[in-house]
Amino acid sequence: MSKKNPVIIPAVVELEIPEPVEVVTPVVMPEPVRIHVVKDGDSYASIAGLYKPSGVSKHDYAKHLFDLNKGKTLTPGLEVNL
Numbered sequence: 001m002s003k004k005n006p007v008i009i010p011a012v013v014e015l016e017i018p019e020p021v022e023v024v025t026p027v028v029m030p031e032p033v034r035i036h037v038v039k040d041g042d043s044y045a046s047i048a049g050l051y052k053p054s055g056v057s058k059h060d061y062a063k064h065l066f067d068l069n070k071g072k073t074l075t076p077g078l079e080v081n082l
Contacts, residue, residue: 034082038074047074051082 036047048062068081 035079036082038076038078038080040076042074042076044074047080047082 034051036042036051038047044062044066045058048058048065052058052061065080065082072078072080074080
């Protein structure tokens with residue numbers, strides 16, 4: 001078996017160089033924090049009734065608020081995260 005030497009043929013290739021593209025880093029804005037300032041007589045259920053999304057029960061949203069706020073006792077002036 002004899003080894004064949006490869007044949008190298010020079011070639012000219014035209015490359016199309018695209019125009020420079022500006023790289024833009026997207027800015028991700030945090031969602032605004034929604035709060036409710038507790039008033040005398042407020043409960044997680046009453047707050048849930050004010051802000052619950054459609055399709056979510058008041059009970060489920062009140063539980064969500066309780067968990068989100070780590071079960072803090074509601075006292076007037078407390079800011080409850082929604």
